[in-house]
Amino acid sequence: MKNWALSHLNKYLFQYRYYLLAGIAFVFLNNFFGSYQGPVIRETIDYLEQSLPALKQAAGTEKVTLQAEFGSKVTFLVLQILGLTILSGIFLYLQRKIIIGTSRRIEYDVKNEIYDHYQQLPVSFYKRNNTGDIMNRISEDVNQVRNYLGPALMYGMNLFAIFIVTVPIMLSVSTELTLYTLIPLPFLVISIYTVQNVITRHSEEIQRSMSRLSSLVQETFSGIRVVKSFGRETSMTTQFDAQSNEYKSKSIHLTQINALFFPLMVFLIGASIIFIVWIGGKKVIAGEGVTNGNIAEFIFYLNKLAWPVTSLGWITVMIKRAEVSQERINQFLKQKNTLLKGKEITTPIKGAIAFKDVSFTYPDTGIEASKHISFMVAPGQTLAIIGNTGSGKSTIASLLCRLYDTSSGDIEIDGISIRDYNLQFLRSQIGFVPQDVFLFSDTIRNNIAFGFDNVTEEQIIEAAKFSDLYTSIQHFPMGLDTILGERGITLSGGQKQRLSLARAFIRNPRLFILDDCLSAVDTKTEDTILNNLKVVLGDRSTIIISHRVSSVKLADKIIVLEDGQIAQSGSHEELMDKEGIYRNIYLKQLHETV
Structure with missing residues (x-):
């Protein structure tokens, strides 16, 4: 069952x-x-x-x-x-x-x-x-x-x-009056239940219509730059009018159905009162032990019973809707975390990284993103990963942060499999700057200090200077207390990336992973940030992922990915001395900048 x-x-x-x-x-x-x-x-x-x-x-x-x-x-x-x-x-x-x-x-x-x-x-x-x-x-x-x-x-x-x-109490006074009082109530329950079911069905349709309307409004204002730049205000207004009219029509129809609720209730209760007065009155006249007080008493009982009985139909609908909703909740609660716990190690990390014959296939799409990847990074060393779009660069970052587990092979940090580290501890040791920057609708200060309760003003300013953002912040009227729009819409693409970099820096992590996070900044700013990076990192290990040679050429070691495999590896000079993907990318990008 x-x-x-x-x-x-x-x-x-x-x-x-x-x-x-x-x-x-x-x-x-x-x-x-x-x-x-x-x-x-x-x-x-x-x-x-x-x-x-x-x-x-x-x-x-x-x-x-x-x-x-x-x-x-x-x-x-x-x-x-x-x-x-x-x-x-x-x-x-x-x-x-x-x-x-x-x-x-x-x-x-x-x-x-x-x-x-x-x-x-x-x-x-x-x-x-x-x-x-x-x-x-x-x-x-x-x-x-x-x-x-x-x-x-x-x-x-x-x-x-x-x-x-x-x-x-009613039965102790008059069985017959009790019976006539209760007879209309089942009809009241059935009628209300039927009407309530229709109301529920239409309410769900209205909810779906409202969801579509809300989604349209959210997308319009979230993408207002695109809407305005393409001159699509009139088109979006037409779409909004259509969705709004649909919502209005459904709401009016529901109001018409709702209008039946109270007249139906009043009619059935009125019918019960007529029964009580008619039967009770006959008994009073016939002197059968029923008084006028009894008639008033039973009308009082009827009014006491009417709403609870009416609510039975409403209760049934609420339970049905709750069951559907709880089933939806249970579906998500039954989802299991595929990242299984290991030994829960919390030993301080030095920064030696080793990928050992790592392969990975995305479980949802079946795309094999990494194929037999092997490399090592010593503590304090900078590794750069470069390759064309879709070569598997970001997958390396996801695996190292243990957003996914490898399909085969293993990843070790300081000689310990990352599966054996406590997951929260492992991620707290990594400063990850993703290519898809997400900022909160909050102050610049709170976005930089995200995840920390006790961060000093000096630490925030230092992080902003490290990412070459502090000068830009000083030009804002509210400085660090400037409120960002949704998803950081107030800032330019480059400013968003630099703020994300400051957020990672302030964590003082043992490992830095920069996943194509400088793609929206100019070459001068990029050089400033990379030079800052070399100065402050010390013995911290760094992995720089990029499609731009300018971002990776200063790394201690560079690996070139193609179709999920390591196609080349070496220093910038070594890779430039031989024909191959890296040299081709460099020459192509050099030609584009001339």
Whole structure:
């Protein structure tokens, strides 16, 4: 039998069991004090019906005495109703505070569980799944699950409690009136459930339409430079109008369906009231032990039962939606980290790197990016990797950072397989500057100091100077406190790369990996950064990955990749002395710069 998706939440229900038990107790107390207003209402109406004629006929001293008794009795009954109402309200507040509050606590825990799991998953997971879907599962899907843990659970318990408390009171007064009170309720549940299903289906369509509209807006403003440079404002506005009209049409249609909800509810409740008044009235006239107070009492019970019974259809829909959402969440939670733990070594790294017959095939595409790669880098040595696009340069960086594990062969640092290092420790020792720079919508200061809580002003300035960015920062009105636009849109391509380089430098890593991170800077700036690099690195090992000879020619050793294999290796001078790929690349680039 297939496991119920929502059973994954049982551990949280158990964790917060005392909260939930308290919440259930408050639900019963709320309904107990709320339902016992009925007998007091009956007693009040019956007393008024019996006392008022005698009070009208009395005169003199007798009338004064009856008025005093009447006033005292009515005051006592009104205070009873008021007291029961207040107690019911207090316990209603407590039930909502406890149960809804618990659902928020579980929502917090579930989001943290998903987020922590996301953090553990390999890069291949993020290549298979788009960001919107990943975000949706931690936001919209978790919200649907919270509706099950909060409102659905609370209203479900409330429905159970009110039947347990109220129906016995009703039966003790009149079985027939109880039956006529309850007869329309199943029709109310079925009708509301049907309408709610239609509403849910249309709501999901509206949600999808809203997602498309949001995506269009996000892409338009994220790529506003491209839109404006191609003069496509009118075209994008037309697309927005079409998406917006679709959303408007679906929303209006849903509003029309929603309009049926309350009239249907009022009609069915009104039908029940008619039954109660008709049958009850006949019994009052026939003198069959039913009073006008009983009729008022049963109308009160009907109003007490109407919303909980109506909510049953809503609860069912919420549970169905939560189950679908939890199943989607479970799909991601079942994803396993393919980077298995080794010995969890945290020995300080010196920087000796060795690739030993390393081959790697991307699991998602089946592309063999590295084929029998072998090389060594001594501590403090600079290795450059050059090659044409698609030759496998960036794969070397990904494998060394252990974003992927090798398909065959091994990578060692200081003679220890990188699989045996603690993964977080290993990455903390590497200053990785990727070719695809990502900056946060935050200050330049916080982008440089990303990942550190205690960084001094001097360290930030030093990192900015190292990457030849500090002069540019000084020209900004807010300096280091300049807020960057989304993905660093405020900065030029070269400034983004230099900021990313400063971010890596401030970590003071043992290994530097520069993955084509100087492609957007001019030759003069590139020379400044590379010279700074040689001065400050000391005994740190460095791997420079580039397609430009100007970036790699000062390296101690250069390897040339072609189709995932090492085609050539040696120093700049050695490679220039022989015919081959490196010499061809150099001459071609030299010709382009002339």
